[in-house]
Amino acid sequence: MGMEMELGSWVWMSCATLLACYFVVNTFGRRVNEWYYDFKLGHNHRLLPPGDMGWPLIGKTWHYFNNPHLFMDNLISKYGEIGMYKTHLFMKPTIILCNLEASRKVLTDDKNFRLAYPETAITVVKTILYEVSSEDHKRFRRLVTSPIMGYNALAMFVERIEDIVVNSLQRMASNSMEKPIEVFKETKSLTMRVILQIFMGSHNQKIIDQVENLFGDINDALFSWPIKLPGFSYYNALKNRKMVEKIVNSVVEDRKMMLENGEILSEKKDLVDVLLELEDVNGRKLKSEDIIDLLILFLIAGHLSTATVIMWAMVYLTNNPLVIKKAKEEQEEIVKSRPPSQQYLSIEEIKQMVYLTKVTNEVLRMSDFAIPLSREATTDVNINGYMIPKGWRTVVWQNACHMSSKYFKNPEEFAPSRWDDNNKYTNGTAFFPFGVGTRMCPGRDLTKMEMLIFLHHFVRNYKFEQMNPKCPVSYFPLPVPNDNCLAKVSKI
Numbered sequence: 001m002g003m004e005m006e007l008g009s010w011v012w013m014s015c016a017t018l019l020a021c022y023f024v025v026n027t028f029g030r031r032v033n034e035w036y037y038d039f040k041l042g043h044n045h046r047l048l049p050p051g052d053m054g055w056p057l058i059g060k061t062w063h064y065f066n067n068p069h070l071f072m073d074n075l076i077s078k079y080g081e082i083g084m085y086k087t088h089l090f091m092k093p094t095i096i097l098c099n100l101e102a103s104r105k106v107l108t109d110d111k112n113f114r115l116a117y118p119e120t121a122i123t124v125v126k127t128i129l130y131e132v133s134s135e136d137h138k139r140f141r142r143l144v145t146s147p148i149m150g151y152n153a154l155a156m157f158v159e160r161i162e163d164i165v166v167n168s169l170q171r172m173a174s175n176s177m178e179k180p181i182e183v184f185k186e187t188k189s190l191t192m193r194v195i196l197q198i199f200m201g202s203h204n205q206k207i208i209d210q211v212e213n214l215f216g217d218i219n220d221a222l223f224s225w226p227i228k229l230p231g232f233s234y235y236n237a238l239k240n241r242k243m244v245e246k247i248v249n250s251v252v253e254d255r256k257m258m259l260e261n262g263e264i265l266s267e268k269k270d271l272v273d274v275l276l277e278l279e280d281v282n283g284r285k286l287k288s289e290d291i292i293d294l295l296i297l298f299l300i301a302g303h304l305s306t307a308t309v310i311m312w313a314m315v316y317l318t319n320n321p322l323v324i325k326k327a328k329e330e331q332e333e334i335v336k337s338r339p340p341s342q343q344y345l346s347i348e349e350i351k352q353m354v355y356l357t358k359v360t361n362e363v364l365r366m367s368d369f370a371i372p373l374s375r376e377a378t379t380d381v382n383i384n385g386y387m388i389p390k391g392w393r394t395v396v397w398q399n400a401c402h403m404s405s406k407y408f409k410n411p412e413e414f415a416p417s418r419w420d421d422n423n424k425y426t427n428g429t430a431f432f433p434f435g436v437g438t439r440m441c442p443g444r445d446l447t448k449m450e451m452l453i454f455l456h457h458f459v460r461n462y463k464f465e466q467m468n469p470k471c472p473v474s475y476f477p478l479p480v481p482n483d484n485c486l487a488k489v490s491k492i
């Protein structure tokens, strides 16, 4: 009896102690991070915007990672629509910006802010575009991106892109005959082929397949935890990156040889050839490792994002039959008025795709990108009455502007006609899927052109049926349904 009593009170005491510990840790542990930064900033901590710093080290990363939209909704409902919130993400104290003016100020201020992506993304992407000074960046970027800036420069790639698109849609339709396909995998493969074509002129199916396989892990690791242990995505990504480097290196060496032997005509130069011939002000050529890094940057930056928007374009169009009808009419009209001998789309025809361009704008606006556009303050900066302390990261939450009723009437509605008055939005600058300032995406024209060529064929010849339209979406690195958009694509 005595033993039983002792055991009972021991159990009771243990439970009470555990409960007390939980209460103390939950109440105070959560605030330690906040106290730590308040202490570090002294009086200035009062100038910070409101927000939640979360737990020490991990901060609120888990919540953000899990569902950035829910995370942002919670911040806004708790602290109001003030447009700036403090938090702690990816191991750094962070100010999230939802306000348009503040976002643009930060993204265009290269003097007081520098690029600051999480360690995993910087190490995996690794490029001299991120390392050079802001002056060198401007000049260097202009040179390396000239082959893809503007529709006229891109004109030489239209045929190659169209061939890839047509093959890809045919493949989707023929594979869908057996069972539904994971459409996101297909669009990823499509955009990877386009990038490899443009940048390395690679027709080699073996190289395309190898690079495609290695990229799965690389993409997953961009916003992962920086854990270099077997089994973790960061570790796998670094391993795979090394293998991609080897493959790209062999392409670079081949092209070097071809250039030296005069086997590449000047009008047939791909980006790799332009990079190989590039000289700095002192007449020095780029090092092979820098060329390889740049090509890998273009591969990473260029295929996943475009694959995502092409996939969402199919979803949005299918859910809006009137839009698809109007888009189809425009495209049929374009094809009808071309000479019978013309096989491929011309750049002039692409420029005539006025309605389809509105569709692509609307897809880009609604695609829900959660890419945190990240900068770090190099000095204390005051914006809208709040302080961004030196060393803190800022994250621009584009979605807050793209889905704001202040800028877009009925923002939840997929309405290409809102772009009838194009200038209203583009001049208002609330629409910036490709960023702003000196880092603005150099791949924007290529993306728009890929989308237009794809949709030109899709609306005229194919239909799409999603198997789980309500499937939950994962947001990192980009928003994709958890079933990879399982669907049937079939010929009309």
Ligand code: HEM
Residues within 6 Å of the ligand: 129, 130, 141, 148, 195, 297, 298, 301, 302, 303, 305, 306, 309, 369, 373, 374, 433, 434, 435, 436, 438, 439, 440, 441, 442, 443, 444, 446, 447
């Ligand atoms: C839907 C498609 C795309 C979206 C939404 C997108 C978005 C962006 C954004 C927002 C930035 C600016 C990042 C910042 O300010 O920190 C950026 C930069 C960049 N993008 Fe894209 N992008 C897309 C497609 C592409 C393509 C197709 C390419 C290349 C072929 C590309 C190459 C790059 C590069 C190289 C940078 C870095 C520029 C620099 O630091 O100077 N992107 N992109």
